[in-house]
Amino acid sequence: MSAALLGTLILGWGLLGTACSHYQIGTGSRLAFSTLYVAPVENRAMLPQAQAVLATEICDALQKDGRVTVVATPELADAVLRVSIVGYSRDVEAANPADTGLAREFALNLKASCTLTDRRTGKPYFTNRVLQVSKNAFTDSGQLQSEYQTLSLLAATLADKVAHTVFDVW
Secondary structure, three states: OOHHHHHHHHHHHHHHHHHOOOOOOOOOOOOOOOEEEEOOOEEOOOOOOHHHHHHHHHHHHHHHHOOOEEEOOHHHOOEEEEEEEEEEEEEEEEEEOOEEEEEEEEEEEEEEEEEEEEOOOOOEEEEEEEEEEEEEEEOOOOHHHHHHHHHHHHHHHHHHHHHHHHHOOO
C-alpha cells in the first residue's frame, strides 16, 4: 500500500471519528416532564384481562427509553398517562383448506385511546389520541389458545406505539 493511500485512509478515519464524536442515541429532545404516572388501563372493549398485560408492557416500554421515571402514584408525577382499550376485533385472513367455512388465520386488531396530561397545570399535552395495532394469529392449535398467545404480542406492539407517542414532540 502506498504511503499516500495510507495517509488518505488515516485522514478519512480521523474525520469520520470527529464527525461521529458527538453522536448520541435517542432524539435528543428534552421532555416537559421527567416523572410519569401510568394510570390503570381502562378496558372498554370485550377483551378480558387485557388491562394488566397492556399496563405492564406500557411501563416496560417507557422505562426502556430512559427519558422518564415511571412513578407509583400521581402525586409523585409531573405528567399522567391514561390509556383506554377502545376496540378489539378479528378479521378472517385465510380459510382452512380442509373446510373453507373455518378460519385458519385471523388478523387481530387492538385499538386504544391515550391522553397525556401535565399534572401540575392540568393542561393536556394530547387528548384521546387513537393508536391501533394488528397481528396475525393462526388457529392450528385452537382459536382461544392462539388469541391468548397473540394478546401479549399485540400489547407489546401497542405499548411501543404509546411510548413513541408520549416521547414524540407534540
